[in-house]
Amino acid sequence: xxxxxxxxxxxxxxxxxxxxxxQMGYLFLHAVYELExxxxxxxxxxxxxxxxxxxxxxxxxxxxxxxxxxxxFVVTGILILLQGGLILxxxxxxxxxxxxxxxxxxxxxxxxxxKTGEAVYYRPYLGIFGRPKEVLPYQTKGEFKLKWLxxxxxxxxxxxxxxxxxxxxxxxxxxxxxxSYSYVGPTIQGQWEGEDARIDSTPKGISIDYKGESEQYxxxxxVQFGTIAIVLVHDGEAEWTIGLNENFQSHSNDPKxxxxxxxxxxASMGKVEPVSLTFVE
Numbered sequence: 001x002x003x004x005x006x007x008x009x010x011x012x013x014x015x016x017x018x019x020x021x022x023q024m025g026y027l028f029l030h031a032v033y034e035l036e037x038x039x040x041x042x043x044x045x046x047x048x049x050x051x052x053x054x055x056x057x058x059x060x061x062x063x064x065x066x067x068x069x070x071x072x073f074v075v076t077g078i079l080i081l082l083q084g085g086l087i088l089x090x091x092x093x094x095x096x097x098x099x100x101x102x103x104x105x106x107x108x109x110x111x112x113x114x115k116t117g118e119a120v121y122y123r124p125y126l127g128i129f130g131r132p133k134e135v136l137p138y139q140t141k142g143e144f145k146l147k148w149l150x151x152x153x154x155x156x157x158x159x160x161x162x163x164x165x166x167x168x169x170x171x172x173x174x175x176x177x178x179x180s181y182s183y184v185g186p187t188i189q190g191q192w193e194g195e196d197a198r199i200d201s202t203p204k205g206i207s208i209d210y211k212g213e214s215e216q217y218x219x220x221x222x223v224q225f226g227t228i229a230i231v232l233v234h235d236g237e238a239e240w241t242i243g244l245n246e247n248f249q250s251h252s253n254d255p256k257x258x259x260x261x262x263x264x265x266x267a268s269m270g271k272v273e274p275v276s277l278t279f280v281e
Contacts (some may be wrong), residue, residue: 118140227239
């Protein structure tokens with residue numbers, strides 16, 4: 001056996017052991033801190049890599065009799081098929097949405113139990129891990145549409161079991177970094193205009209004028225997500241999302257009016273595009 005083969009075999013063995021220890025650590029973190037892989041199928045993929053790495057290292061490092069080689073091939077194949085079957089079974093039971101922002105810095109993670117229609121939003125941690133943050137308030141129908149409005153604002157539009165339309169917004173940033181918390185409605189007070197669209201934010205609420213049709217929303221019909229996005233609802237259904245663009249500045253600590261842009265996004269399962277608006281008065 002050449003030294004190169006020995007080194008390769010030892011490296012594969014060490015990597016397989018390291019990955020096995022990593023998997024054991026994951027099981028501990030999952031049990032104690034509720035951490036999960038952002039895609040649960042990664043657990044089975046890592047198991048396959050462990051099996052393949054261990055089998056390959058043994059074939060390289062040791063000269064096995066023909067009988068043992070055949071047995072090893074069969075056992076390795078069975079273990080790989082078992083993990084593959086678990087991946088398929090998981091896919092049938094759970095629908096997962098894992099979507100990266102355009103700049104690849106943020107992830108939107110959602111897992112839906114296909115049988116119960118319960119969907120859970122996960123907050124990403126350390127790259128491939130996430131923790132459950134919130135259960136979507138309505139039993140889902142399995143139809144989702146995700147749109148990144150900014151690199152730190154992801155708008156999920158979905159249908160509930162009763163065919164109503166709702167929006168859930170994942171936010172991963174802030175605009176008024178000097179404040180511990182800020183409300184979007186008062187921050188955008190005034191009039192904003194864009195292509196075929198206008199937003200008026202007043203002390204009484206928010207009005208939307210889009211392609212000649214107007215709608216008024218009191219503050220009771222405004223749902224805030226994080227500090228950079230709100231959803232406007234009517235009769236229990238979402239109708240609009242308003243997000244603060246990354247270039248938005250509220251100037252809350254000085255007399256200057258807001259600057260930058262906000263985004264208006266319709267709540268629809270159809271093909272719709274967000275509209276950018278700038279401050280007018």
